[in-house]
Amino acid sequence: MSARLGVDVGGTFTDVVLELDGTLTSVKVLTTQNAPEQGILEGIDAVLAETGVAMAALETIIHGTTLATNALIQRRGAKTAFVTTMGFRDVIETRTESRFEQYDLDLVLPPPLIERRHRHTVTERLSATGEVLVPLDEDDAGRVIDTLEAEGYEAVAVGFLHSYVDGRHERRFGELVAERLPDVVVSLSADVSPQMREFERFNTVCANAFVQPVMASYLRRFATEVSDRGATCPVFLMHSGGGLMSLDDAARFPVRLVESGPAGGAIFAADIAERYGLDRVLSYDMGGTTAKICLVEGHTPHTAKTFEVARTHRFTKGSGMPISIPVIEMIEIGAGGGSIASVDVLGQIRVGPESAGSEPGPASYQLGGTQPTVTDANLVLGRLSADTFGAESIDLSRDAAGTAIVDGVGVSLSVDASDGAIGIVEVVDENMANAARVHAVENGKDLLGFTVVAFGGGAPLHAGRLCDKLGVDQLLVPPGAGVGSAIGFLRAPFAYEAVRSHYERIDAFDHEAVNHLLSELAAEADGFVRGGTNDERSVERWVHMRYAGQGWEIPVRLGDGAFDALSAQQLAVRFEKSYEEYFGRAIEGLAIEAVSWAVRVATPRPSVERVTVVDACSDVVSDRTRFVHDSASGATVEAAVVERHVLEAGHRVKGPAVIVETQTTTWIGSRHEAIAQADGCLLVRLGEPAR
16 A cells, blocks of 8 residues: 655645545645644544545655745744845845836835844955955854854854855854854855855845744654654655755755745646646646746746745735745735735725635635635635535635625725625736736747646636636646645655856856866755655756846756867857747857856656547536626526536536536636546636537
């Protein structure tokens, strides 16, 4: 018997999935915000009881969590000091010259994670090439450590200028702190994020130190709880780059967990794409708090080496906290089932980013929430129903939902609950469509010809309308869509990407230095992967390059062989081809620079069984109906209610219809039809209007 467990802690729900000899069993429970492990244990107990599996029989537990993200957003972490080079105390506050709202004269920049009174400087200085300009003054360092001790800091972030080239000064300062203050957690930027651009690097090491005590305590507490209940298996964590890492490594580098849950969702969508042989997929994950959209091409999610967390200005790029670590690239907006709707000063409906979460939850949950949410709107419009809502502990109240919508939206706009709900749903759908368009444009992609893969508790309700707005003709709703991210954890490889900045001009290329660097990065990444498995590995190598004078780089994939004296020109050709793919044409006559190098080591992904698309062979007729508002036609229509578990391959459900299951509901609009596939997926296509 092979038994593996995937656990995803979201802002509203905690999803637990047990894979037993290839069969999936899942449960959804409300997240316990103050002690997330309690909700996890409740879910684990439920799924083990349902399957009859003992805790001791589990081979692996794979966990993804929003705890690190929430700690950064809510500024609830350890008392942290930041120590940097003399003269650079205010880098994380002065930021860069970029303004995320170019013409806003009253622009308020987000406050730094570490306040100025908690930032300290040490006399030392390296040049951009690693030359020691000013040696580390250990007497001055001792004075700073005295201050750290007197102030009672729990964590210290160390970020010296140009330490990505040579981290000797950071490491020595870390040793001095450890000698004097052994109970204080120390994070070094040379270890956490050895990349150029001090603002991003300093923010990343500060974030790591800020959440490290909280995350280390939580992870070890969780491991102890499952061990005390009889588990003997290892616990692994899903990291932001789309791979698994050991619990100890996650406790050292918790900033790598900031996008762990959404990364699992992207892996889930990539797995579906590979099964269906789809090279262009838009992953659409809508949960209780946020919606995440990611491009998947060639069965692989897009990745990046930096991203932002805790955006403060309508989720505008540049208004958040930059984190420079490898991450699956996606756009995330406050558009979940629990996102709160309101009316602004211009009389417009706004949805999110604030969420009712699990405590108190949407008004319809009757757990104390009174503000209108997307879930309340879907209930009023008939898309959701108390009769088919899967959460056993929640008894939905349409009256409570209607009252919240009238109070929160209807009174201001002089509309009833139904019209208010229509406005809320239309706004949230348009927000998600705009986010998808922006994400596609930023990546130079046209969404025509893409297939949407929808999962998460809310996505199947909204995916059809999203496809209409984007002009996408095809949608897949996989089995287990409500817990897609947790299933993605079980599909993820053990993987780690090591990144380091190292400057090389192509016209003065030092191939021996590059070979040495790539060997070190491969050894570093392999060391993390070896902590989780002894399986064979794949190695991918990348370099980020630009034309001299440009402010940002593009990724260029490298081959497997070592560089030699003739490799510089070949690398230039690779860069120009990549540049043409991004921007349409290369630029002649400009010098080319390589600034950052990356090596990703991973175990092979599990092999998948290809699925052959099945056409409709019979129509499903249901004697159950309910009235649902259809956004495409703008009318309230009588929709069939179909249980998903009765559908077999080739069964067609013509819209308008709602296909219900335990953990989510799929809305099929009047112009759509759904065809059940052999693997349980619903293939939704734009069809003729239902007659």
